[in-house]
Amino acid sequence: MTNIERNIATLYTCLYITNECINDCGYCGFRKSNDNLERITLTENEIREEAIAIRESGVRNAIIIGGTLPEGDYKDLILASTETAVEENLIPWIEFENLSYETLKELHDIGSDHFVLFQETYNRELYGKLHKKSPLKNDYDLRLQKIDEAIEAGFSNIGIGALFGLNKNYTFEVEELCKHTENLQDKGVNVIVSVPALNQANISSEELYKITSQIRIALSGVSIALSGRERHRDALFSLTEYIGTGGVTFPGGRTIHKGSEEVLKQFDLGDTRTPKEIIDLLKSLNIEVK
Numbered sequence: 001m002t003n004i005e006r007n008i009a010t011l012y013t014c015l016y017i018t019n020e021c022i023n024d025c026g027y028c029g030f031r032k033s034n035d036n037l038e039r040i041t042l043t044e045n046e047i048r049e050e051a052i053a054i055r056e057s058g059v060r061n062a063i064i065i066g067g068t069l070p071e072g073d074y075k076d077l078i079l080a081s082t083e084t085a086v087e088e089n090l091i092p093w094i095e096f097e098n099l100s101y102e103t104l105k106e107l108h109d110i111g112s113d114h115f116v117l118f119q120e121t122y123n124r125e126l127y128g129k130l131h132k133k134s135p136l137k138n139d140y141d142l143r144l145q146k147i148d149e150a151i152e153a154g155f156s157n158i159g160i161g162a163l164f165g166l167n168k169n170y171t172f173e174v175e176e177l178c179k180h181t182e183n184l185q186d187k188g189v190n191v192i193v194s195v196p197a198l199n200q201a202n203i204s205s206e207e208l209y210k211i212t213s214q215i216r217i218a219l220s221g222v223s224i225a226l227s228g229r230e231r232h233r234d235a236l237f238s239l240t241e242y243i244g245t246g247g248v249t250f251p252g253g254r255t256i257h258k259g260s261e262e263v264l265k266q267f268d269l270g271d272t273r274t275p276k277e278i279i280d281l282l283k284s285l286n287i288e289v290k
């Protein structure tokens with residue numbers, strides 16, 4: 001039984017550890033060619049401060065995330081961040097695209113059981129065009145395979161998604177997302193599907209509602225996640241199990257670099273309400289919050 005059948009929502013947020021990135025995806029603020037961005041990587045102590053701030057905000061699920069670097073450059077920091085999150089009583093989710101099977105296994109052994117990796121678009125040709133300047137992201141098949149590696153490493157909750165707006169053909173992306181989900185479900189894992197929309201694409205709330213409903217109707221046993229990236233998302237709360245809140249899209253945004261989003265951020269958030277405001281709203285909708 002999914003949370004939605006029980007009318008329960010789980011809150012999640014992002015814990016950024018770095019905005020440095022070797023890749024150059026044109027749609028992203030962290031792209032290597034973005035000279036307007038100041039590059040920072042948090043220290044272990046700064047990451048702990050962010051973890052504490054997340055816990056104190058009332059959110060427990062924290063996606064440990066950042067730009068992409070050669071694995072050896074940030075593997076130890078990712079492992080330490082995951083350990084810190086566990087120590088601070090958070091549930092760490094991992095969202096890095098180039099970790100080896102061995103590192104994934106270490107992360108799972110530390111206590112993470114959620115791995116997230118969005119395919120961005122399921123249109124192979126478009127994927128190639130969008131990522132041709134991204135050396136650690138330009139292989140469509142390798143990206144899909146990374147999810148299988150995470151499953152082999154022991155992760156039992158897998159987050160996937162398409163960034164709606166990259167491809168104008170939303171129907172295609174929904175169909176492929178559904179196929180990908182079913183394929184993963186056959187491997188015995190819980191699948192959490194995200195439906196983020198590219199800021200510049202200006203996708204209407206009606207369109208987003210349609211996309212989310214199609215996934216909800218097409219798939220049984222799936223969980224849907226709705227990030228704080230989306231504007232006007234209240235109508236979707238009754239369709240989703242995971243709700244992003246209290247987010248920032250840059251490292252240290254709750255603590256040491258608070259207020260510096262203009263020079264540090266990956267993208268704009270559409271919903272900046274606090275976790276408490278979201279919790280109160282969900283309660284008024286008779287949705288219990290985990």
Ligand code: SF4
Nearest residue numbers: 021023025028031067
């Ligand atoms: S989408 Fe990811 S890999 Fe691409 S530039 Fe942004 S942070 Fe780097």
